[in-house]
Amino acid sequence: MSIIDMHVHTEFSPCSRVKLIESLSKAAQLGVGLAITDHDTIKGALKAKSFSQKYEVKIFIGCEVSTKDGQVLAYGIMEEIPPYLPAEQTIELIHEQGAVAVASHPFRNDRESLFEKTYFLPLDGIEVLNLAGGGVSKDAREVAVRRGLAQTGGSDAHTLNLVGEAGTKFPYQPESEEDLIKLIKRKECTPVKFTRR
Template structure:
């Protein structure tokens, strides 16, 4: 069950608040600068953000964390012929012209994990009907089970059902493209120190989120 976001307050000891999916101006369709992200993160007491710009790696973990004033997991939302995939814990950009199988190989080759964002939202380029086969083939490490910009909650619930069917953990993200959208959805989860512990911690995460119609896309659809 997804609860509405809580007021800004510290999380329980040993746990962190994580927004698993958001975008900066480097995405080309976002208006949020790193300075604006830093302001929102501080105001909302978000501990970790996954910066997942479209087909672009915003920087390294230390560099981004200094700029944002909170821990940053570097990621990339990568367009493939089988739908968009998110790579997390990346150190190198992954080209967007590759088949999904090669994208997964490149993400995992640098120690990253693969997430399927907004898979059933018909207004975005998610994996959709291809997700089952990708999960069965072991290509997916986590499924985004709540995206704050998905207007029909049934599409989020469908993602949750698929994740459960394959025993995969779920991520939650604001998919913010503007400062106001940050924190519309997040997880409160055990702290982690890398990809493997992140995946393990996801299984004990508490999701919070709400639809944010103002978290618009900018630029190209």
């Protein structure tokens, strides 16, 4: 079993006050892995990954991609996706890289969420638990169940106090982005709110 906070912003997101190094120490302390998902860049994720051995924490490359229709979390991309494309095209580009696309806080009440498009876009998963955005969304869970998509959870931390405080539970420790993608595709994951042991 392993827990990964699937939604973390570092100083590579303009709106985040999380220091990348501090997020790594905190995750190590909590015994959780991190998917670094800065806005429209994987630079923070790549940097975090380079420190992953030193801090003994599993790091996965992610990105919260801005689209015309709302934000989409990409896991396992190696090339950045241009922002503000129509969501369908963004998801296509994510899939072309063999990565997976998850709707970020799909029903959060702002223009950064996919809302009704969550019902038909070719997504692999739905972020059901977004700690910063208020916790578990019933609407998000419902659409995930109805569509048979993976359910994920993350802190959406923009400050250190939230890093690693919510996440997604996997049946075993994914060793690579490839493993993580496989588990999401197989829906072998559950959102978890309390990660402290």
